[in-house]
Amino acid sequence: MLFLSRIADLIEALAQRHRLLPWLLAYALLLTLPFILSTLFNDYLIDLANRACLFIMLAVGLNIVKGFCGQVTVGHIGLYAIGAVTSAVLSLEPGGFGGALGFGLSVWVSIPIAVIVTAFAGLIVGLPSVRLEGAYLALATLGLGESVRIFIAVTPALGSSTGLMMIPAPSIGSFVFDSFTSYYYLVMTAAVVGIYFSFAILRSATGRAFQAIREDTIAASVNGINVMKYKLLAFVLSAIYAGLAGALFAHMPPGYLHHNNFTVIEMVTLLLMVVLGGIGNVWGGVIGAIVVTIAYDQTKDLVVYFMDRPIVIQPLVFGLSMVLLVLFMPRGIGGWFEGVRRNRRFIQRSEEKLGDAARNS
Template identity: 35%
Template sequence: MKNKKTISLGVILLASIMFPFFSNSYWLDVATLVLFYVVLTQGLNVVVGYTGLLDLGYAAFFAVGAYTTAILMTTFGWSFWLTIPIAIVFAAITGLIIGGPTLRLRSDYLAIVTLGFGEIIRILAINLEITGSASGIYGIPRPSIGSYTLSSQLDFYFLILILAILTIIAVRRLGKSRIGRAWIYIREDEDAAEAMGINRVRLKLLSYATGAVIGSLAGCIFAIKMSAIAPLSFSFHQSVMILLAVVLGGLGSISGVVIGAVLVIILPEALRSMEDMRFLIFGIALVVMMIFRPQGIWPAKYETEDVPDDQTIDESFIDSDGDKPLSVKG
């Protein structure tokens, strides 16, 4: 079984590497956008899929990374690679800021707060002079690796492909870790998880911060690829599309979320010849999908198993001894 899975992953990776050499510039640009969504959906999957915290303002973290990189490169002349750790710090702080006041909120109330947060970030970008106001920031320099400057479609495709692979590996490892199992416990029953001794406050904050960091990394690359960013790129519509991909693929499922990201980008593009009808057809297809497959295209599989003694939940995240949680396969 493991050999089949390894072979399948190898084929997918090889196809991803070879795709640009057998594609035109249009589909290469679409594939690059798909990879951006793969990274963003994996970040949101940590918050919504693993921890069960409904977030309708995830594009805000995407914006934090993009604007941090753009401002530092255009205003202060920083190298792109030096802006990445700063963007990570800002995104983590932003995640803690939004996570702190919302710890007592659940379901619809949490969704409303995160929606408001996303709109606050967008409105700030429109009104602040340092973010270029409504016009945004233009003339973002291209990054360099030694003497080579990244400038072509192919360069940015492989750059975001590398980030997507690293993100998938990291999120998968998190899901199987002690922290990931605790997140799943919180998602399934927050009160029961707390009664078991799981420190839900710290784990929720960690979930928000982790999702924020992943979203900001995608934003950093988005800024240098486009060489210009504006508040319109980080609207509520983007947050909805990212959440849609997570739900469509399967909450908590790594493979499912990747499939969801592919579908929400590819389907509208494949229906482009139908002009105004394409979004209607796309919407009908999504409704039908949710009726007959509400758990998602590739739902996560959970099973109970004994957790080794060295894999118990870290003491910094518990208040007392608790039972061993679920493991996740996605």
């Protein structure tokens, strides 16, 4: 615990020198991760790291709309699907397998278009939030998100049950991002930039407006905040994160996309990340994404035999941990750490005051 606080103090000291210094340092450290993983363990872990980066982007994006702005949305995975399928279809060669659509665009063109399309979709997912709140909004967004998956599942042009195959990998000149390691640099950079921008939003008037809406909508409107505009903006911003994550997922080796990647179970996993990390806490969301991605990977083959029949218990484990988390740790890892830090600062300040008083007397 003390160790973590030391690290936090060190980061603060670095930030004093230059705002971007901790970020650059973290980025440099992360660049070495594939070498460490492949030397100490194996290449599969790099693939896992890539997935973790995608989920970090999703969790950080979801945090903007759910954590900062307080809008309960369960349709986020649908936006992820829209980003993935849009970019895949735009970049596939025409006349692909099983009647899949293809436009043969460069990946560097298809990804931005996919992000823009997802941003618009985010606006549509956000529209119910103007009228609905809480559980009702959750239901409406769940419906929207799930209908996207079903639409993909029944449309041959979008892959239907076979999925989209041979989605091209991005390339610069003759260098192709088609290995786990090379793709890692792409998604890791996107994730770091995503986290940075999420902080930039949080620490501006925009972020304060989001939080004010979360805390008290009426007070926020009387404070001059256009509630509707900011709610929709939160949805669009989070959709941009989801769209980018989805597009990067589509082109990730082995370049295969199936609607099973966008089920409600995935959505629950994503929610678990945000809740475990602490709703509204950016670093918490990042930690939650990493922890849950690893846990998901480790438990996916977990089978219990009951009367000689195998039972996959992963959904049970995840569902149960969600319930336990909400009951016993509603503020997650991030909220807990925040509390510890605040107490420490409070004690520090009190000691300083006592010292002053002693010197003055």
